[in-house]
Amino acid sequence: MALSPMDFSPLMLAARAAEAMSLAHAMAYVQLAPDLTAVQASPNFAELLQNLDEEIAGQPITNLLWEFVGAEEALYAVLRGETPLFRLEQVDRSQDSTRPIYLNFQVTPLDASHPNQGLLVVVEDVTDYGRLHQALVQDRNELRLVQGQLTDANAELKRLNRLKSIFLSMAAHDLRTPLTAISGYAGLMLDLFESGQTPNVIEYLNIVLTQADRLNKLISDFLDMDQIEDGRLNLKQEWIDLGAIVRGVTAVMQINADSRQITLDTDLPELPLQLWADEDKVSRIVYNLVSNAIKYTPREGRVFIQARQKDDQITLKVLDNGRGMTKAQLANLFQLYYRTDEARKSKTRGTGLGLYIVKMLVEAHQGQITVSSKPKVGSIFAVTLPQQPPIDA
Amino acid sequence: MTKRVIQKKVCLLGDFAVGKTSLARRFVEDRFDDRYLSTIGVKISRKPVEMDEYTLNLLIWDLAGGDDFSKAGASYLRGAVGALIVCDLTRSETLEKLQFYAGQLRDLSQDAVLVFAGNKADLEAERSINEEEIQAVCDQLNGRYLETSAKTGFQVEAAFQHLAEQIKV
Numbered sequence: 326m327a328l329s330p331m332d333f334s335p336l337m338l339a340a341r342a343a344e345a346m347s348l349a350h351a352m353a354y355v356q357l358a359p360d361l362t363a364v365q366a367s368p369n370f371a372e373l374l375q376n377l378d379e380e381i382a383g384q385p386i387t388n389l390l391w392e393f394v395g396a397e398e399a400l401y402a403v404l405r406g407e408t409p410l411f412r413l414e415q416v417d418r419s420q421d422s423t424r425p426i427y428l429n430f431q432v433t434p435l436d437a438s439h440p441n442q443g444l445l446v447v448v449e450d451v452t453d454y455g456r457l458h459q460a461l462v463q464d465r466n467e468l469r470l471v472q473g474q475l476t477d478a479n480a481e482l483k484r485l486n487r488l489k490s491i492f493l494s495m496a497a498h499d500l501r502t503p504l505t506a507i508s509g510y511a512g513l514m515l516d517l518f519e520s521g522q523t524p525n526v527i528e529y530l531n532i533v534l535t536q537a538d539r540l541n542k543l544i545s546d547f548l549d550m551d552q553i554e555d556g557r558l559n560l561k562q563e564w565i566d567l568g569a570i571v572r573g574v575t576a577v578m579q580i581n582a583d584s585r586q587i588t589l590d591t592d593l594p595e596l597p598l599q600l601w602a603d604e605d606k607v608s609r610i611v612y613n614l615v616s617n618a619i620k621y622t623p624r625e626g627r628v629f630i631q632a633r634q635k636d637d638q639i640t641l642k643v644l645d646n647g648r649g650m651t652k653a654q655l656a657n658l659f660q661l662y663y664r665t666d667e668a669r670k671s672k673t674r675g676t677g678l679g680l681y682i683v684k685m686l687v688e689a690h691q692g693q694i695t696v697s698s699k700p701k702v703g704s705i706f707a708v709t710l711p712q713q714p715p716i717d718a
Numbered sequence: 719m720t721k722r723v724i725q726k727k728v729c730l731l732g733d734f735a736v737g738k739t740s741l742a743r744r745f746v747e748d749r750f751d752d753r754y755l756s757t758i759g760v761k762i763s764r765k766p767v768e769m770d771e772y773t774l775n776l777l778i779w780d781l782a783g784g785d786d787f788s789k790a791g792a793s794y795l796r797g798a799v800g801a802l803i804v805c806d807l808t809r810s811e812t813l814e815k816l817q818f819y820a821g822q823l824r825d826l827s828q829d830a831v832l833v834f835a836g837n838k839a840d841l842e843a844e845r846s847i848n849e850e851e852i853q854a855v856c857d858q859l860n861g862r863y864l865e866t867s868a869k870t871g872f873q874v875e876a877a878f879q880h881l882a883e884q885i886k887v
Contacts, residue, residue, distance in 0.1 A: 387725065391725065391762065391764060391777050392762060394725045394726070394727050394777050394797065395726075395727035395777075395796065395797020395798060395799070396796060396797050397797070398796075398797065399796055399797070412793075413760070413793075413794070414759055415758050415759025415760065416759055416760050416761075416762060417757075417758075417759060417760065417761040417762070418762055425761070427758075427759060455758060455759070458758050459755075459756060459758045462756045462758050462782070462786060463754075463755065463756040466734045466735055466754075466756045466784070467754070469734070469784075470735055470754075473809065473811070477846075652848070652849070652850065653848060653850070656845075656848055
């Protein structure tokens with residue numbers, strides 16, 4: 326006999342409602358005793374939870390569903406009627422992370438008016454909704470990552486622009502200083518020659534030469550940097566002798582070292598250190614490292630240059646007992662225009678280009694540069710360059 | 719004699735895209751996937767860690783980070799005895815969030831064990847957080863700090879092992 330609509334009790338209607346909902350997405354339930362052990366479960370419970378292979382009845386809920394480990398106190402709170410439900414949403418319990426299975430868990434009393442009689446755990450498969458939600462969150466997070474990268478890039482551009490302005494005013498000053506000295510001493514010598522007096526001419530000529538060297542180095546740095554920044558750095562590689570380059574650079578730098586009573590020593594093998602490289606660029610590397618070491622080493626200090634061949638690599642080390650650097654300073658050392666706070670505050674002039682150029686030139690030769698340093702102890706710069714030409718050279 | 723098995727819940731916390739899921743995957747499955755897949759809700763994995771006198775079954779709750787954590791995350795933390803709190807060494811803003819996540823867990827459990835991981839240590843050239851900065855934050859929050867790389871596996875096992883060793887059973 327068919328039931329009339331008025332024959333349906335609220336309990337029957339609720340059961341029908343649950344049945345209708347489970348057609349839209351899979352649902353299962355498990356009934357819990359007050360001690361949180363399972364009493365019975367819907368027939369599809371084990372299937373929905375996938376990895377259940379145990380007898381359900383009598384099992385503590387934490388054995389059946391590891392999602393509830395640590396949640397026992399929250400479940401007892403529902404049993405005591407202190408809270409109407411305990412809910413976990415979008416729990417992915419799949420073992421294959423490429424195919425997530427999202428489940429919602431809701432725990433309520435079996436009888437809301439007598440919560441201490443037991444609990445009902447309803448498990449709802451919300452995978453379809455979860456995947457849509459995941460796709461939205463994925464898009465949003467990826468956008469945020471890109472936004473973050475753009476913000477960082479913008480800040481870096483602003484920093485470089487600011488540094489470039491500082492650099493331009495510094496460069497103008499740096500170029501004018503040696504020019505003023507050259508022009509001044511040349512004029513002075515002219516006056517002396519005209520008046521037939523030549524007592525200090527050699528001293529003045531040395532000053533002019535030193536200032537011309539300084540000017541030359543500055544212009545070389547600017548040209549190198551221009552090439553690097555424009556991606557126009559072309560290497561003219563050939564077999565060169567690193568030992569000869571080091572000897573040449575130390576001979577030029579000896580006058581600077583002597584002027585501050587700095588001992589400049591080398592340790593080079595007697596045989597040539599053959600290297601497939603651009604001679605000018607390798608000279609710049611050695612020159613910049615040695616001149617830096619002399620610049621930041623106090624009077625009566627020591628700068629030591631060593632070169633060695635091992636296997637098919639050549640390592641050049643420039644060691645000094647200068648002021649050294651902190652870890653934070655080391656982290657920024659090879660950045661364009663970077664100068665340590667101490668260097669900026671000191672009388673030692675610099676553009677913040679030298680080490681940046683060194684790193685770029687070393688890397689252009691497929692080499693590596695490392696630095697270790699300790700404040701007030703000194704620094705060691707180590708450049709490793711491959712000796713042989715690459716196979717396609 | 720078989721060792722007793724103890725189950726404990728721990729959480730992986732941190733801002734979005736810091737590599738929490740990758741750390742869990744490296745620890746549990748010993749594999750890595752370069753693709754970034756946002757976590758929603760929570761992904762739970764299980765891994766036994768052998769201790770001298772017992773086996774600790776770590777239930778690792780990998781929670782969604784960022785805004786998605788703020789919406790529901792706190793309820794997922796209930797019952798956790800510890801957490802690995804992660805920042806991305808290439809994104810300085812993720813360092814600031816360590817304190818927030820540590821506070822969320824400590825509000826629920828004063829005794830929770832905290833271990834901090836600076837992940838993506840393999841991306842040395844892109845690093846924007848230095849060791850002193852992060853160590854200072856971790857000292858203040860009273861947790862051990864380790865640099866990790868889910869990609870290479872560097873110190874991933876050590877981070878979870880340290881977490882497991884500190885958990886009182």
